[in-house]
Amino acid sequence: MVHLPIPRLEDYSISATTGFLPDAPPLTALQDPYYGPWEAIISNLQALLLSKKIRQEVNKLPVLSTIRLEAEAEWRRAYVILSFLSHSYIWGDTTPAETLPPAISIPYLAVSARLEVPPVATYAALCLWNFRPIFQVDVFDDLSNLATLHTFTGALDESWFYLVSIAIEARGAAILPAMLDAIENAREGNIDRVIPSLQSIAERLGELTHLLSRMYENCDPHIFYTRIRPYLAGSKNMSEAGLPRGVKYLDGSGNEPFRHYSGGSNAQSSLIQAFDILLGVEHRPTGDRKLGPQTAHTSSEYQAKSHNFILEMRKYMPGPHRRFLEHLAKVSNIRAFVEEHSSHGALTVAYDACLHMLRGFRDKHIQIVSRYIVLPAKEHRIANGTAMQKTKSTSPPSIRMALQSPPVQFQGLARTPQQQVDLRGTGGTALIPFLKQARDETGDPSIGAWARRLLTNSRNSFFSRDTETVKIQGLAGQWLDSEDVGGICHW
């Protein structure tokens, strides 16, 4: 059989060591003095936001051309600057701005077109291209070695919020070559070599969940909700935040329709989507649950026709990364391979461990979203007297303090709505139904529910099923369950 070649990372601007992060640290400034006016504003961003002078200063900017941008890193730097400036302009005053001036719009549209990303503060603008290593220039997966280049607020909480994702990207990078190896070995029918690749993927996924849970260390939920998050909102589904019509990007043509873009979201991380593709996890539009086995294999066709947020978010990834995922989807064979060899216990267990770990990641994420969005939103409504009834508070002290203070009216996404409305993610989703469905669609394998039970319940080294004996030997002699330690397991 003639197969489509397996993608090569280097063909898609992906590094075998840093994954979707650039392999050299992003530029900290554009060296050409021509771009001095941009650098001057971004280096004073927090002061301009605090004094509400940002619009005044941006309105004075000249319209700069992109003609003097050369290296890819310079285009990325320009995109980072213009993303911070545009969200500061829109959300940095008492009411959101419905128009972006030509000094932002014209270069922003050009830079976005070149990088194949939309003109909005995407995950790439805020995370992938917005960091610097502190001591060791080539270590990106250690949170103590990372700093952000820019934030809206200057708060450590905001830096930490982005840095956790950056560390996850770097730690997850090693999974990419393991994925491609697994696909190659499955093609060749080499079960014994697919298993260790899957085991190492499961183990790494556990480490990523552990990194995710470190969000609590330095990002306070109340600060996140009230001070940081309003700047992250896009222009799509943002009526409640005070932006019902979207945003016009003025370019002087007179023909400038309102545009609607999702704000930054980790759903734009190519890494997490790559796991789904490799493991054959399929996501449907929210509310559209799988009906039965007969629908299982028609879903790609179905997904293409209907609105699907996770697929939609691929348009917000840098062009080469998006194309990598499309290529990966065409060669992804692991799920079919495991189904074909469903009597092979060790293979099934290794595959199910991956699913289990990815599901564990999404479980932990839902817990985080409850603490950083759902609870603060509820406390906020109570503090402003718009909630139906007071509920028992389990919030951290900062939120309890906010409750005791007089009501404060916040702007944008933190604005207290007149009525109880569905909470929206910065990407524009009705967040809890969306995230729960994405979690439920993970680890709903047609095979091996038994293996998942074993992984969760058993601390033994030997499991048996029918006539097969499957050995899972803990390296340190122990088995750690994903829920106990944020997913670190030893084989």
Ligand code: HEM
């Ligand atoms: C305080 C921290 C975080 C909050 C409040 C948060 C919130 C959200 C929300 C509301 C969504 C729904 C999409 C939208 O409308 O924006 C989402 C999606 C998502 N987030 Fe986060 N997030 C946080 C951190 C992270 C981190 C560090 C990661 C890790 C890489 C992550 C991974 C994802 C993924 C993969 C999705 C897409 C849904 C899925 O695949 O399950 N999030 N997040």
Ligand SMILES: N[C@@H](CC(=O)c1ccccc1NC=O)C(=O)O
């Ligand atoms: N969707 C999230 C925001 C979010 O996840 C995010 C936004 C911009 C950059 C990175 C993000 N995720 C990072 O940890 C929210 O609704 O607050």
